[in-house]
Amino acid sequence: TRIRHESLDHSTYGVLKLRRGDVVQKGCDTSIETIREYLTCSFHNTESYGNLTILMMSDETDQDYRRSIVQSLQGIHNNNTSMYEHVRILDIDEMIWEIVDDAVEMGHLSRIHQNNYFVNEIGQTLRDRRGKVDMKNEHEVEVQFYLMRSRNVCTDCVLLEKRIAHTAEMKRIILQWDIN
Numbered sequence: 001t002r003i004r005h006e007s008l009d010h011s012t013y014g015v016l017k018l019r020r021g022d023v024v025q026k027g028c029d030t031s032i033e034t035i036r037e038y039l040t041c042s043f044h045n046t047e048s049y050g051n052l053t054i055l056m057m058s059d060e061t062d063q064d065y066r067r068s069i070v071q072s073l074q075g076i077h078n079n080n081t082s083m084y085e086h087v088r089i090l091d092i093d094e095m096i097w098e099i100v101d102d103a104v105e106m107g108h109l110s111r112i113h114q115n116n117y118f119v120n121e122i123g124q125t126l127r128d129r130r131g132k133v134d135m136k137n138e139h140e141v142e143v144q145f146y147l148m149r150s151r152n153v154c155t156d157c158v159l160l161e162k163r164i165a166h167t168a169e170m171k172r173i174i175l176q177w178d179i180n
Contacts, residue, residue: 008051018058019150028154041157055092
């Protein structure tokens with residue numbers, strides 16, 4: 001419910017996974033400017049597919065870096081029009097930490113769960129929800145696409161326009177099938 005509250009209305013959800021620790025050592029550039037270019041390229045021509053909410057996961061501990069990535073698409077304009085109003089990036093790790101901390105404070109979880117391994121495990125559960133939710137349930141979040149920069153995946157761009165178009169068509173077919 002917290003994710004839906006922070007998301008853009010009627011969003012399609014995706015995951016942005018940024019591995020920083022091992023990636024920097026391997027030569028994969030994950031600087032703020034490079035990630036901004038990566039996202040700008042990846043979200044090019046996606047506005048016709050509606051709102052997109054991106055759940056960012058990262059091993060990065062620098063909060064300024066994380067905030068910069070969350071805000072990276074804000075303020076990009078073309079002919080005085082914001083190009084990425086339809087995209088919102090949420091720091092899902094931060095949200096999970098808040099939930100875990102609240103649960104510990106209320107006595108629902110023990111303090112042993114206040115660690116990055118537990119937070120990462122919850123994030124992985126969200127990431128892996130593709131095709132496993134009831135699309136009619138407005139409180140469920142289903143991840144439709146992934147963006148990743150890691151030791152093994154260091155591409156300059158992912159053409160989301162094609163992936164999202166395919167996902168939108170599949171949803172339309174499934175919902176039409178359920179109606180009939």
